[in-house]
Amino acid sequence: MAKRRRSSTVSLLRVGAPSSVLNAPPAPVGAGGEKLKLITWGANDNLPQECLRIVYDSGTAEACATRIAQFIGGKGFASKATATMRANDEQTLNDILAEAKHYTGMGFGAAIVCRFTYGGQRGDVFVEPADCTRPEKGGLGRYVVNYGLAEGKRAAADNRVYLPYNPLASEEEIAEEVLAAVQSEAGYWGHLVWSFEARPGRTQCPVPSYYAGKEDLETDAALARFDKKQAANGFFPDAVMTVVGSKFAAYADPEFVPEAGQMADDAPDIESPDLAAVKAQVKQLKGSESDSSVMLMAVDTKDEIPDINFIDKGPNSKGLTDMRNRITGAVCRHMGVPPVLIGVAEPGMLGSNQQIVNSIKLFNLTVEPKRAEIIAPLAKLFPELTDWTVKPLSPVDYLDPIIAEKLTDDEIRAFGGYPELEKPQSTEAERTLQALAGLDALVANKVLEDLTEDERRALVGLGPKTTPKPVPAS
Known part of the structure; x- marks a missing residue:
């Protein structure tokens, strides 16, 4: 061809x-x-x-x-x-x-x-x-x-x-x-x-390799949404106050005039002045700068006081925190990134x-x-x-x-x-001192006695001892 x-x-x-x-x-x-x-x-x-x-x-x-x-x-x-x-x-x-x-x-x-x-x-x-x-x-x-x-x-x-x-x-x-x-x-x-x-x-x-662990990535996102929901809609009163008596109950607006299709029962409720006074007092007691929240309830009799039980969220919160830390580590592994590079302190690694x-x-x-x-x-x-x-x-x-x-x-x-980096080599004198430091004190003293005076001076960086020459008489 x-x-x-x-x-x-x-x-x-x-x-x-x-x-x-x-x-x-x-x-x-x-x-x-x-x-x-x-x-x-x-x-x-x-x-x-x-x-x-x-x-x-x-x-x-x-x-x-x-x-x-x-x-x-x-x-x-x-x-x-x-x-x-x-x-x-x-x-x-x-x-x-x-x-x-x-x-x-x-x-x-x-x-x-x-x-x-x-x-x-x-x-x-x-x-x-x-x-x-x-x-x-x-x-x-x-x-x-x-x-x-x-x-x-x-x-x-x-x-x-x-x-x-x-x-x-x-x-x-x-x-x-x-x-x-x-x-x-x-x-x-x-x-x-x-x-x-x-x-x-x-x-x-x-x-992508992280696709195999997509459930962990989705869990990380779900935990963030849960935290937002808890912060925005969570029920966290600092105190519950109940006032008893019919005087605190709301009453129908006496000036309400029904319009076409309305009845007297459609009248809007007006807050009791006594309850309004209690609210003002609570607000004054907790301070103008306080962010605390007080749950206030009004009932006619003591028998009508609702039973409120608060659940200790401590263990549950700790479990969620542990889960979040675990999921964060799993996501980092799937992505191939050390947690320390994104500002996460990995347990057991800081030291x-x-x-x-x-x-x-x-x-x-x-x-x-x-x-x-x-x-x-x-x-x-x-x-x-x-x-x-x-x-x-x-x-x-x-x-x-x-x-x-x-x-x-x-x-x-x-x-x-x-x-x-290349480390500087020890001199012979430094090696001798290091060896002496590892010996028993009596043995080290015996070794030093066997050295000449010039050898001992060299160990501390001094030169040989010289005898001054006589100066001839003039």
Whole structure:
């Protein structure tokens, strides 16, 4: 079979491409989106939207997601050439990193788009929302981005159809794909790379690891709602006061005149002046600045006094507090974030600096793969750049100051994977003194007696004792 010829600049011009093959085709305007069969992301094709809901409902989970994104982006690319490289008319590669980190931090991967020119050269590079991305089912391996998916909608007219990007394709091959897409009904939106960590059973769409513990995330949100309900609607009187006698009872308004359809029984009740006086007295007794609450009841006879029993909420409150602490720890584990990084003091860890160091070093196992999901496609699109190092954040800046003060320099260096500082070597005199300090006093004195005077002087940093030379008489 003869080798297939590739499109040259001249052949592209002959079929109607612009005079400059350095230009990318304009984005399709007014073209109806192509209807494709897509792979569903989750049972109802709404798994990313469900993940966003449970993370944003849980204060702990959202704090973890924010911290992950911050550490993925770090302080930007270390290389100035990489950081300031133009990605599109409005963004540099640093901006691309700052935008994509939120999607990879959520566990959705990074959807990086490049709009190639008619000549197959790299054009604008930008980020599409990964939660609105779906792969084509079979077919050409294309992708669809539909912003309506964020709201549970998927109108075919809103589909943006992206071609899959092959980093091994030549400029001529990419140029052919661009031209074919331009001439299609859907138009050319660009080439897309959906970068995520594929796992067995999760090769088409990513599933965040925290999704397996979604019940814990939802419990964290439910506990917060329960606390709000208790604070807003809880029944917490500081005292109960009961007044007895018919004089405290309300009476019907004597000046009430029934209107059409009303009867005398419809007259509104008027508060007893005696009860109003008691209320004023109670208010005066508890003080104008007091926030205490007094429950006041009025009955005709003592037999009508209701029996009120208050339940001791102490044990129940402690149980809820323990549950909340337990759930907070579980959410942090599902998200892969040490509790100390979001301001939570983990029981049993405050006194162990090494445990804190180990937990934060393990946090790098969460951050580094997610950062690689962004860098990998960018490195293929920008092969001229070689340094993709990201300047890391210091975990110490996110620790409680009380905890951070207890860390040694070597423990802080361990966060970044740096070796311990080289410790100064002891001199021979220092080693001798250390050895003497470990001996019994009598034995140490015997050793000192066996030393010469100059050796003993050297132990305390003094030089040899010298005999003054006689001065000749003049």
